[in-house]
Amino acid sequence: MEKKRVLTLIPARFASSRFPGKPLALISKKSMIQRVYENCAKAQASDIDFVTAVVTDDDRIEEHVKEFGGVVVRVDDDVVSGSERISLAYERFYADQSFDLIINVQGDEPLLKSSLIEDLSKFHLESSYEVTTVVKKENGLDGDFLDPNKVKVIYTPEIGKCLYFSRAQIPFDRDSTNGKTHWFLHVGVYSYRPECLKQFCQAAPSRFEMLEKLEQLRALELGMNIGAIETDMTLLGVDTPEDIERLEGVLREQEK
Numbered sequence: 001m002e003k004k005r006v007l008t009l010i011p012a013r014f015a016s017s018r019f020p021g022k023p024l025a026l027i028s029k030k031s032m033i034q035r036v037y038e039n040c041a042k043a044q045a046s047d048i049d050f051v052t053a054v055v056t057d058d059d060r061i062e063e064h065v066k067e068f069g070g071v072v073v074r075v076d077d078d079v080v081s082g083s084e085r086i087s088l089a090y091e092r093f094y095a096d097q098s099f100d101l102i103i104n105v106q107g108d109e110p111l112l113k114s115s116l117i118e119d120l121s122k123f124h125l126e127s128s129y130e131v132t133t134v135v136k137k138e139n140g141l142d143g144d145f146l147d148p149n150k151v152k153v154i155y156t157p158e159i160g161k162c163l164y165f166s167r168a169q170i171p172f173d174r175d176s177t178n179g180k181t182h183w184f185l186h187v188g189v190y191s192y193r194p195e196c197l198k199q200f201c202q203a204a205p206s207r208f209e210m211l212e213k214l215e216q217l218r219a220l221e222l223g224m225n226i227g228a229i230e231t232d233m234t235l236l237g238v239d240t241p242e243d244i245e246r247l248e249g250v251l252r253e254q255e256k
Helices: 032-041 059-067 082-097 114-125 194-202 207-212 216-221 242-255
Strands: 004-012 048-056 072-074 101-105 131-139 152-156 161-166 182-192 226-230
Touching (some): 004 114, 048 059, 082 194, 101 114, 114 182, 131 216, 207 216, 216 226
Antiparallel strands (some): 101 182, 152 161, 161 226
């Protein structure tokens, strides 16, 4: 049986309003982009051929990735999202290589492990979903649930389908179950079928996408079905320099 092929692309820009140079920031003596790349590149399965590359528009990041032996491609276009950057990278460098899936992994998720890439790929390949992503079950209607920077998902575990994404507190607990209701947090890893990624990036930003500032809503408004797998993996995205110290603490605990 011919192997399926999965391309993991990691968009990495030097510019950042809150943390310039973030991909090159050191986390326990290793850069963040190196940690993300090496974790993704460990993905393997007997029936899947995995390929991993960084997509950047910056000389410093390109040089650094080459120095640690990683694969990097350049997309210098002024685009508004990582999805558009990886779409251009795919069309220019990989479209002739017959990939079944394109996975977008943010370059600021250094705790993401290869097993998540493997599980997401298998789920997507065995499904009919155009796009798949990752969710994490959370309990209690406080803390992160009230934080608009934490994206919530209306998700049906029985069929693994995402119905809506929002910065608002969804689902709304009408009967006030004293915080016992669970909810699902969206983890920003996406897997696309190549033709769906192209359709998504060619479409104009949609109404609800513009309101919520969540690009996954464009896919839903285009009529695409979005599936998801659940994870209990410890993940900690890096948005500010202060997050580095917290991340190093998590790594020390994991290495004990």
